[in-house]
Amino acid sequence: MSTTISNIPGDGTFQANIELLDSGTSAIVQGALWPGATGNPNTETPMTGSPITTPTPPGAGLVYWIIQVDTLTVPGAISVKQSTVAMPVPDAGNILIFQQTLAPGNTDPALVATDVTPDQ
16 A cells, blocks of 8 residues: 655645555655755755564554654654554654554455465
8 A cells, every 4th residue: 555645734844655565564655854844944855764664463452653754863764653552652853654553463354365276
């Protein structure tokens, strides 16, 4: 699944394309922080650190996770935070660009592997 996320209203801080890979354990993030988001009014800063490892669905309970991008310490650096208690908040100097709640594994029969192939 791929999605483009922009913070266009207001200051237009960032634009990111986030692709959640079929493996379910990683994501590709491409994007940039626009001038002013990092304190540098003249330069667009590319996001770095992709691909990233994402949490896997839990056996029980929920996993809350976010992708954040740094605007201060290492401008453009992306990272993941996760919690089993509540949705994490971005670290100081970071911008939230994606959040998701994972529930226990999908039990949809169409997604469960079986020993039967289509020609049997």
